[in-house]
Amino acid sequence: MSSITLSSATRQNLLVAQDTASLLSTTQNRLATGKKVNTALDSPSSFFTAQGLDNRAGDLSNILDSISNGVQVIQAANTGITSLQKLVDNAKSVANQALQATIGYSTKSNVSTTITGATAADLRGTTSYANAQASSNVLFSGNAAGATAATNATKLGGTQGTLAGTAAGTATATTTLSSLTNGPAAGDTLTVNGRSITFRSGAAPAAADVPAGSGVTTGGQVVTDGSGNSTVYLGSGTITDLLSAIDLASGVRKAAISAGAATVTASSTQTISSINDTSHIVTLKSSVGADLNISGKADILASIGITSATGGGTASVNVARTAGSAGLGTLIADGSTLTVNGKTITFKDAEAPASSSTRPGVVQNSSNADTPVETDGSGNSIVYLQTATLTDVLNAVDIATGAQKATTGSAKTTLATTAGATNSSIAGGILKISTGTTADLNITGTGNALSALGLAGNAGTDTSFTASRSSTPGGLSGKTLTFGSLNNGTAVNVTFGDGTNGTVKTLDGLNAKLALNNMQAALDASGKLTISTTNDYASSTIGSTADGGTIGGTASALFSTAQAPVEDVNSQNTRKSLLSQFNQILDNIKTTAQDASFNGVNLLNGDTLKLTFNEKGSSTMNLIGVTFDPSGLGLTKLGQNGLNEFEDISSTNKVISSLTQASTALRQQASTFGSNLSVVQNRQDFNKQIINVLQTGSSKLTDADLNEEAANSQALSTRQSLTVSALSLANQAQQSVLQLLR
Structure with missing residues (x-):
């Protein structure tokens, strides 16, 4: 290939194309993986840092599985506690059924005694009462010196009061009322000591024509009803008739009525009202038993010269008694009363009636003579002021208190001293009033009787006079009764007395002492006092070695010997059946916990x-379990070895107490598990968040920006296309040479 000759432009474009292809390959790799750092060659620092973060996140993820298992373990335990709590509640329900069952003993252990007359208010028994005497203030007679003490013979009545009027013209005893100037007219009335005198025209009717119970005065023109009320007829009624009517109303005279005729005579020791035919002066007399009060039209009273007031208005005339040496210094007012122990003594201004078949209540003395006291046989009496003495008052009081018994025959009533009592008496002017034996003495009064008899206190303002009988408490008084501690109770030491100085008198007071020693007392109508164990300790025996409560004290000899309680078979069988239910629940508690x-x-x-x-194992938590089988909860099976834990309320309450403690332990442990679960779940959430942080950090170190890489890819594709075009242009010169060769 080295022998190939490329132009400079071609080589340059070829290098560009190679670089673009390399960059495009890198970009496409990032788009495919989503990461900009895929190997250590990409970025050693980021790669290894991200790998470390990912490794830690992986370790924490593995720990999360263990934490999740731990959460489930705690929740399983909490679910178990919830079930155990329900079972404990069921067991408590069974125990409560035992509490509600009939008491397991037909007879509880007890000691008893019968105290005659004992009541819930006084356990000591019958109290014997003796007569007592209460003293009044000193009473004096009406002697002028005012210092002579009253005696039994001192009369209640005073000396008659006298009022001499002015000359009534030429009036005489026989002057007719109709002839008086401004004298009474038909329909007019006078009121004398609360009684009425009515004037009517015409002549008095015949005896046969008057109303039943009334009578026409002999030879007069007055019709009286026997109670002091009269009608005076103006046809021929005279001043004598008017004065007779006034005296009948005041009690100075009395009328005996028979078959419509009234025989009028002066009451004993009384001087009647009169008119002097020479001086024409009217003289009015009060009764010895009451002051005289006359009210009516002024003209009527002026016509007989007893008032200076005139006219049609009302005028009043008063004639007061005076106290004499033979009577009380303070005279008792007519109509006054004494209420003695609920019985009423009434003081009446009248002459005492004679005893007869129609008045058998008149009391006779030891000489069979009538006295001025009349009783109704129920303790109520009337004392007649005109002749009564202090002796008569004392007899009336004794009748009311029962110190003297009044026996009524066909025509009379006699008195006899009640056994154990003493007659009331007077000594040195002081009344010695007997209480009798049947009730304490209480005397109240109306009018002035209470103060006149010296019974209103030193200041004379007291509204009652009281005295208590002498009394001797019954058989338990002063005796002591003790009980040793019964079933861990507080030992009892009781002294029976009047309720003061720590002594016990009432049933409530005794029960307050016994309650602290798991005992109680009851009293029946016959006075039988029974002290027994409470229902809570019905299975206990008083005085036994096991239970305690030995009886002692000076009263213990009066009580019977305590016996063991007697079981109620049906009730005990019911309670024993509940033991079986309880034990079944305990078995369920054991299996549930397991x-x-x-x-x-x-x-x-x-x-x-x-x-x-954490991944290093430096952060840990140990949850120490509990043993919540019946034994671990402090519960044991009942009825073992012949025992009956439901035999009485006390033993049943002990079982309930153990269940309550178990329930408390369950609640406390549930709280502990709840707190632990909260900690574990919190750490679980924390680890999840840390894993997220680690993974996010790792991603930020290695993840590619896909938007950026996509743009890069597009740019590199364009660049690659341009590079190819440039390369093509660079090769065009060689293409021209090729054309020449063709």
């Missing part, structure tokens, strides 16, 4: 999972 494996690794069966996170 099956929670993946690829031969079981984190619930004590295996350890080691994970490597």
Whole structure:
């Protein structure tokens, strides 16, 4: 070939064509492979750097497979824990069924005693009560010196009050009311001590024509109803008739009514109201048992000279009693009452009635004489002020408290002191009021009775007078009762008393002490006090060596000997059947824990999972497994060796407690696995991202820019064509020589 002679132009064009072909070949290789560095010859530095990055990416990809397996191992363990949790919950449900089953013993271990009269409010038993006496303030008579102590004979009534009017013209006892100037007219009324006097025209009716229970006064023109209300007839009614009607209303006079006729007489020890025919002056008298109060038209009262007021308006006239040496210094007002232990004593301004078949409630004294006390047989009494004494008041109080028993016969009532009580009395002016034995004393009042009898306190403002009976507590009082610790409870030491200074009085108080020692008390209607184990410890025996709770103290001799509890066969069989269900669940827990494996690794069966996170092995994680079979969870089969862990509430609660602890352990381990899984998944994601970074870096070192290479290929093709054309032109001279040769 060296002998071939080429022109310079041809050689030059040929070299260009060879270079172009070489470049085109390189470009086409890059387009075909997508890489600009295919061998170390292309770029040793880029080639080997990219190869190192690719190798690391490959190593990390292999590690990702191991990490993925680790994720599945953890998820398998977590799935196992979820199943185990459900099984533990099922086991707890079985234990709860045992709790809800009928108590396993028909009779629990107990000790008992019967205390007569014991109640839930007072376990000590029947309290015996004795009569006590309460003292009033000193009472004085109405003696002028004001310092004479009252006695049993001191009367409740005072001295009659007197009001002498002014001369009533020429009026006399027989002056008719209709003839008085501005005297009463038909329809007018007067009110005397709350009772009514009505004036009516015409003459009084015959006895046969008056309403039942009323009577016409003998020879007069007054019809009275026997209760102090009267009608005065103006046809021929006189001033004497009017004064008689006023005295009937005030109690100065009394009327005995029979067959429509009323016989009017002065009440005992009373002076009647009157008019002096010479001086024409009316003299009004109050009752010894009440002050006199008259109200009515002023003209009527002025017409008889007892008021200076005139006209059609209302005027009032008052005549007050005075305290005398024979009566109380403070007079009791008519209508006042004492309420003694719920019974009412009423003070009434009237003469005491005589005992009879129609008034059998009138009390007679030891001499069979009538007294001014009338009782209804239920403890309520009326004390008649006109003749009553302090003795009568004390008798009425004793009837109300039961210190004296009132026995009513066909025509009288007698009193006898109740056994164990003492009659109320007076000494040195002080009332000694007996409480009786049936209730504590409580006295309230209306009007002024409470203060007049010295029962309103030193200031006279108290609204009640009270006193307690003497009392002696029942059989358990002062005795002690002890129990040693029962099933790790708190030992009991009880002293029965009134509830103060740490003593126990009530059933609630006793139960508060016993509850801390797994015991409880109950009391029935007969007073039987039973102390037994609680339902939680129904299988325990009080005082046994195994359970404790030995009884002691001064009250222990009163209690029966504790016996062992008596099993309820049906209930115990039900509970034993639940043991079998429980054990089946434990078997499932064991197999579930064993099956929670993946690829031969079981984190619930004590295996350890080691994970490597980088290609050098310098980043690793060890997941230490747990043993979550029943034993590992702290659970054991029940009913072994004849035991019955569901026999009572306490033992059942112990099983539930162990299940709760197992459930807690499962939850804690699930949390641990969850945290571990989060770490592993995070590292898995990290490795994926690192692989991407490595591969991207490698590509940037070796990958070709296909757009650039395509443009290069197009340019080189064009260049090659031009080179061929140039080569052709270079050879044209030789072509001309060839033509000459032809």
